[in-house]
Amino acid sequence: MNSLLTLFATAPKGVASLLVEELTGLGATDAREQPAGVIFRASLETAYRACLWSRCASRILLQLDRFPAASPEQLYQGIREIDWSEHLAPDGSLAVDFNTSRSAITHSHYGALKVKDAIVDQFRERAGVRPGVDTRHPDLRINVHLHRDEAVVSLDLSGDSLHRRGYRKQPVEAPLKENLAAALLIRAGWPEVAERGGALLDPMCGSGTLPIEAALMAADAAPGLQRERFGFTGWKRHDSALWERLLNEARERRESGMKRLPRIVGYDTERSAVRAAIANVEAAGLHGLIHIERGDLSALQPPESAEPGLVIVNPPYGERLGEVEALTELYGSLADRLKQGFVGWQAAVFTGNPELTRRMGLRARKQYAFYNGAIPCKLLCFELQPAWFVERPVISGGVVMPRPATPEQLGEGAQMFANRLRKNLRELGRWARREGITCYRLYDADMPEYALAIDLYYGQQLAVHVQEYQAPRSIDPDKARTRLREALAVLPGLLDVPMERIHFKVRSRQKGKEQYRRQAEENNFFEVEEGGCRFLVNLTDYLDTGLFLDHRLTRALIGELAPGRRMLNLFAYTGSATVYAAKGGARATTSVDMSRTYLDWTRRNMALNGFSGGDHTFVRADCLDWLERQTGVPGQRYDLIFLDPPTFSTSKRMGRAFDVQRNHVKLIRDTARLLTADGVLIFSNNFRRFRLDRASLGGLNVEEITRLTLPRDFARNTRIHHCWRITIDPTHA
Numbered sequence: 013m014n015s016l017l018t019l020f021a022t023a024p025k026g027v028a029s030l031l032v033e034e035l036t037g038l039g040a041t042d043a044r045e046q047p048a049g050v051i052f053r054a055s056l057e058t059a060y061r062a063c064l065w066s067r068c069a070s071r072i073l074l075q076l077d078r079f080p081a082a083s084p085e086q087l088y089q090g091i092r093e094i095d096w097s098e099h100l101a102p103d104g105s106l107a108v109d110f111n112t113s114r115s116a117i118t119h120s121h122y123g124a125l126k127v128k129d130a131i132v133d134q135f136r137e138r139a140g141v142r143p144g145v146d147t148r149h150p151d152l153r154i155n156v157h158l159h160r161d162e163a164v165v166s167l168d169l170s171g172d173s174l175h176r177r178g179y180r181k182q183p184v185e186a187p188l189k190e191n192l193a194a195a196l197l198i199r200a201g202w203p204e205v206a207e208r209g210g211a212l213l214d215p216m217c218g219s220g221t222l223p224i225e226a227a228l229m230a231a232d233a234a235p236g237l238q239r240e241r242f243g244f245t246g247w248k249r250h251d252s253a254l255w256e257r258l259l260n261e262a263r264e265r266r267e268s269g270m271k272r273l274p275r276i277v278g279y280d281t282e283r284s285a286v287r288a289a290i291a292n293v294e295a296a297g298l299h300g301l302i303h304i305e306r307g308d309l310s311a312l313q314p315p316e317s318a319e320p321g322l323v324i325v326n327p328p329y330g331e332r333l334g335e336v337e338a339l340t341e342l343y344g345s346l347a348d349r350l351k352q353g354f355v356g357w358q359a360a361v362f363t364g365n366p367e368l369t370r371r372m373g374l375r376a377r378k379q380y381a382f383y384n385g386a387i388p389c390k391l392l393c394f395e396l397q398p399a400w401f402v403e404r405p406v407i408s409g410g411v412v413m414p415r416p417a418t419p420e421q422l423g424e425g426a427q428m429f430a431n432r433l434r435k436n437l438r439e440l441g442r443w444a445r446r447e448g449i450t451c452y453r454l455y456d457a458d459m460p461e462y463a464l465a466i467d468l469y470y471g472q473q474l475a476v477h478v479q480e481y482q483a484p485r486s487i488d489p490d491k492a493r494t495r496l497r498e499a500l501a502v503l504p505g506l507l508d509v510p511m512e513r514i515h516f517k518v519r520s521r522q523k524g525k526e527q528y529r530r531q532a533e534e535n536n537f538f539e540v541e542e543g544g545c546r547f548l549v550n551l552t553d554y555l556d557t558g559l560f561l562d563h564r565l566t567r568a569l570i571g572e573l574a575p576g577r578r579m580l581n582l583f584a585y586t587g588s589a590t591v592y593a594a595k596g597g598a599r600a601t602t603s604v605d606m607s608r609t610y611l612d613w614t615r616r617n618m619a620l621n622g623f624s625g626g627d628h629t630f631v632r633a634d635c636l637d638w639l640e641r642q643t644g645v646p647g648q649r650y651d652l653i654f655l656d657p658p659t660f661s662t663s664k665r666m667g668r669a670f671d672v673q674r675n676h677v678k679l680i681r682d683t684a685r686l687l688t689a690d691g692v693l694i695f696s697n698n699f700r701r702f703r704l705d706r707a708s709l710g711g712l713n714v715e716e717i718t719r720l721t722l723p724r725d726f727a728r729n730t731r732i733h734h735c736w737r738i739t740i741d742p743t744h745a
Contacts, residue, residue: 016041016054017054017056017074018051019040019062019072019074020050020051020052021035021062021069022048022069022070022073023048023069023070025383026383028045028046028048030195031050031066034066034068034069035050035066036052038054038061038062038066039055041053049070059072059074060169060244060251060258063174064236064258064259064262066191066235066236067191067228067235068191068194068195069170070170070173070191071155071170072174073166073167074169075165075166076165076166077094078163078164079093080163081117081161082115082116083116084122084123087117087126088129089130091126091165092130096131096135097135098248100143100152100246101248102143103141103143104144104151105143105146105149105151106131106144106152106153107145107146107147107153108127108128108154108155109156110123110127110156110158114159115159116161127156128145131154149171149241150246151247152167152243153167154166154167154168155167168243171243172239172241172243174191174235175189177236177296178238179238179295179296180221180292180295181292181295182292184282184285184288187221188221188326188384190224193221193222194229196326196382197229199378199391200322200324200391201322201360205274205321205322206226206321208319210320210322211275211277211314211319212226212230212276212322213276213314213323214278214326215280215307216325217279217304218326219285219289219292220278220288220290220293220302223277223293224292224296224298226276226324227273227296227301230272231266231272232265232269233266234265234266238297275318276303277305277315277318278302279305279306279312280304281306281309286304289304312346312353313349320356321357322357323354327368328342329365329368329387330368340371343368343371344373347373347374350394351374356396356397358395359393360392360393360394362389362390362391362392363389363390364387364388366390369390375400376392376393376394377393378392378393379392379393380393415501415511416503417501421501422501425461425462425495425498426502428459429459429499429502430502432455433455433503433507436458437506437507443724449542450469450471450540451467451540451542451559452467453561453725454466454467454468458728461495463480464496464499465481467561468507469551471538471539471549472538472539474513475513475514475515475551476509476515477517477551478500478503478515478517480496480517482518515551515552535553536550540559542567543592545595546621547559548586558585558586558613559586559588560588561723562726562733563588563696564723565721566733567588568592569717569720570592570596570694572596573692573694574594574595574596574597574598575597575598577650578598578599578601578648578651578688579593579594579650579653580653580654581601581603581604582656583635583658586610586617587613587614587617591618594618595621601628601629602628602650603629604631606634608632611630614630615630635657639679643685649686650686650687650691651690652692653683653686653691653692653693655679655680655694655696656695657672657676657697659671659672659697659699672699673701673702673703676704676705677705680709680738684738684740687739689742690739691739691740693737693738694738696735697734698732698733700731704734711741712738713738713740713741715737718733718734718736721733
């Protein structure tokens with residue numbers, strides 16, 4: 013077959029322009045980019061080379077014919093007019109891939125059946141036998157593309173997709189396809205980097221696709237050399253001698269190229285990914301030539317004795333809001349490591365969420381559009397030189413914090429907001445200094461347009477905790493975002509605090525176990541003081557900080573009641589009430605909470621204040637379940653109990669969600685059974701519309717003390733919590 017053939021190479025979206033260059037380099041002529049790939053002219057040898065050497069193509073299709081097919085009958089007749097005996101033996105096997113768009117035939121399976129019927133009918137009439145159908149490993153795979161009622165009939169020379177090189181033995185979830193990985197490496201400049209001996213590092217290598225493709229590329233190894241079969245091997249016109257010559261040439265080039273590989277390293281935090289990558293490296297014949305190990309991004313540094321080269325990474329994209337917020341810090345950490353340890357290198361980040369890369373503090377030298385499956389993505393290429401570095405934006409709660417600004421720079425609304433903050437800071441600051449209070453609420457949606465809660469925490473230095481109340485749907489989201497940015501921009505100058513120490517979150521209703529869910533992974537604890545007690549707070553990792561400021565007076569009351577008493581703290585959270593009781597002179601304490609995180613936090617707070625040992629017990633349990641287990645069982649009674657349940661929670665024993673309004677009577681009664689005759693139960697909750705069912709609490713003395721437990725900094729929000737002092741009525745004892 014010496015004449016030029018018409019062929020079509022399919023490719024992932026965004027790769028076709030690279031494929032034109034690649035095919036031309038392999039000997040193709042008249043290569044032109046098309047929506048789904050590249051059409052080109054080539055000899056049979058070049059077609060074979062494309063199957064063996066193309067790093068970017070998905071399939072190589074040899075076009076046999078094109079004809080109108082506006083009906084099933086036209087399609088059948090057009091297929092019958094091709095002489096299939098030139099391509100397939102009568103006792104061979106075939107498979108048909110059929111796709112259709114904007115045509116009268118709309119069902120691909122039906123179209124494939126008509127094509128198959130036309131072929132086997134031709135064989136039956138001419139030879140008296142018909143080929144079989146083998147969808148997995150046919151002798152001949154036929155591709156029919158029907159568009160606007162015109163059929164293009166081709167032989168699939170590749171057989172299976174060319175991205176399947178044959179080395180992927182252990183995939184991971186959502187792996188990067190090999191031909192897309194190769195295209196990314198080419199766009200990132202890896203061939204030039206490898207040519208000068210530069211190293212390659214992938215800090216999130218997954219199953220190792222990028223490092224393996226990089227090695228094959230640098231070694232001049234044909235990507236199809238390890239494939240077990242191609243679509244043309246069962247084709248009657250296959251030239252086996254030509255193909256064997258091309259294979260021998262590819263083997264010689266690989267053997268020579270493997271001797272000059274640069275340093276290639278892959279890391280991943282997941283053990284399963286590392287195992288998969290090592291297995292795939294072995295299967296690719298690259299043992300000892302690619303180094304794979306488990307490594308954390310925070311410890312990323314250039315490999316020893318490696319020449320500056322390319323860092324390429326395909327980090328997670330994040331599809332849901334919570335995921336995107338968590339990934340903001342990951343992208344930022346990646347940028348920090350690159351700027352600190354890889355000056356003089358190049359870097360490339362492939363992502364389906366380019367917004368995350370804009371928060372890295374790096375200006376891209378170039379960027380390219382690709383698709384990873386159906387996801388539109390960008391490959392951003394960076395020169396790791398100080399001239400390309402920009403100040404990394406401060407991210408908090410998934411929000412890019414604005415640059416500090418004066419109120420005058422932001423307009424009338426920001427000036428009014430700033431004036432209110434100045435007034436509060438003057439009045440509440442004077443009160444806090446007089447009372448020795450170091451953590452307090454400065455602002456609580458005083459102006460409805462700026463629906464924020466702003467808390468100040470004075471430790472070794474001031475830190476600010478900002479919560480935005482979730483806006484109702486009636487509020488224009490754009491206006492809400494503008495006001496938020498105005499408020500955040502005003503705070504640094506007004507409070508004399510850098511933006512890095514302003515921590516932002518969105519406050520919304522929490523359900524079930526959401527109150528325990530991490531918001532971040534910074535583990536940034538610092539110490540504050542309140543009422544002579546010391547506490548660890550964390551303004552970044554959880555929705556709450558570890559210290560409920562509205563319970564300041566409630567904790568003080570518990571400390572006053574504590575001397576000589578046994579104290580029980582149910583729903584203990586971080587144990588601040590337990591600390592006050594121990595500091596106040598309680599002879600023993602028991603703290604119960606379902607969260608291991610919060611119970612460990614309680615232990616740390618107690619130890620920080622010098623309390624540990626057998627007199628202080630920490631119980632990890634569902635509090636509702638724990639209470640029911642105490643019912644009717646002789647055991648420990650308590651002189652002082654603090655009961656501060658969540659508004660909603662879950663209990664396996666109850667078999668349904670806990671609702672403080674619906675279930676508070678049973679909860680209080682079960683808890684009161686653990687009181688000594690002269691014991692005191694302090695019951696509190698934060699459900700704004702809560703109504704205590706006094707009539708159902710017969711036998712108990714119930715005194716509301718909400719007003720007595722509301723600190724001055726929460727005076728505007730009288731429903732921030734409700735609080736009662738409960739004792740056993742001696743006439744019912």
